[in-house]
């Protein structure tokens with residue numbers, strides 16, 4: 001987790017174009033970008049509008065507890081997505097926890113390991129075991145075949161994640177859920193304003209969870225929501241986010257404090273009018289990266305589906321040859337030039353605490369997760385990306401990729417193949433809870 005640090009005082013960098021290696025920061029030159037370029041730099045709409053809404057909030061002296069700004073925000077989100085109910089919350093993680101509990105999930109729930117840690121923690125925090133299923137390396141989303149393999153008599157649900165805003169395989173997951181009587185929930189933290197075909201994300205499974213964190217392309221400072229088309233579920237979610245209160249002095253349900261505050265709704269409403277501008281900036285940046293990265297050996301830019309709506313908020317680069325060493329060499333070159341690219345979601349939830357101790361052998365069943373996690377770099381985008389930054393960043397990527405060219409790509413590929421052979425033969429065996437538990441340690 002990054003923390004705030006005072007601005008470094010630096011001389012303006014000369015307009016480097018990265019051609020000669022002597023001009024690289026690794027060789028002592030000033031960084032290409034005088035100010036750090038972050039992944040997840042907040043997009044901020046009309047400040048006057050935000051200040052006006054905040055001023056009205058102070059005049060009303062109504063700061064929280066389902067105030068008028070939160071109610072208007074919820075209306076705008078549900079109208080935008082064409083979904084019946086939006087229940088706004090203080091952040092996406094609490095929204096996940098409340099949705100999981102409201103849906104009655106218990107025992108084991110199947111999730112990808114290749115996601116932000118909040119997806120797994122929201123289960124573990126409530127005494128539910130996250131069971132990690134592998135992903136499809138071409139989409140980075142859950143592989144339905146892998147999901148099927150992880151079902152046991154203790155499984156009560158599946159949480160699909162629309163990673164990078166690209167829709168999870170919703171139909172296949174729904175089919176599995178129906179077949180086995182499981183609850184299907186989606187973590188749509190990345191997917192606000194995205195669609196699957198003509199249907200907006202937010203309308204799949206029994207409910208979907210959104211995040212409006214500062215680093216998301218659309219933010220409400222902090223914030224999240226559960227959206228659903230089920231009336232009764234929406235009612236339960238509303239009770240649960242406010243301690244279970246149904247009117248004064250009357251608690252009718254267990255609950256917690258998951259409420260969105262008015263100032264966050266003010267930011268959300270302000271940024272609503274900025275969505276098209278942000279998406280267009282992201283789309284342009286993505287296209288600039290695509291053109292500039294074209295022809296660089298062994299790197300691939302993950303594309304968005306042209307058939308649906310996208311928010312283009314993540315620029316995801318995969319280093320296809322050379323494995324983790326090559327990825328890290330490119331990342332180091334970027335950081336030296338003040339491009340603070342990220343290796344989301346390395347190393348995968350199953351290799352983080354507490355899951356790496358709880359399930360020490362989980363990686364045996366997650367070869368594609370490990371393969372992808374070791375290869376991804378996420379690049380900065382958004383409305384604050386300076387003009388021509390994508391082209392300059394692509395040059396740094398090219399330099400980093402070329403510098404690391406002699407890395408052991410053959411052995412990396414060989415280990416991926418052997419892991420995948422191993423997993424296929426493991427899956428081919430008759431399966432029950434005992435065999436999987438034994439294998440997961």
Ligand code: T4K
Pocket residue numbers: 001002003038039040041042091092093094115116118119161187189190211212213214215223224340344
């Ligand atoms: N499910 C999924 C799939 C998610 O991706 C997330 C959150 C959740 C659930 C949970 O939703 P929330 O409870 O967060 O609403 C960031 C975000 O904190 C997190 O919200 C997000 N996913 C995740 C993908 O990214 P970090 O650990 O990378 O955050 P951090 O603090 O390093 O910030 C990223 C960069 O943004 C930094 O380099 C600095 C910059 N930044 C950050 C903030 C907060 C700014 O420039 N200004 C700022 O105000 O997790």
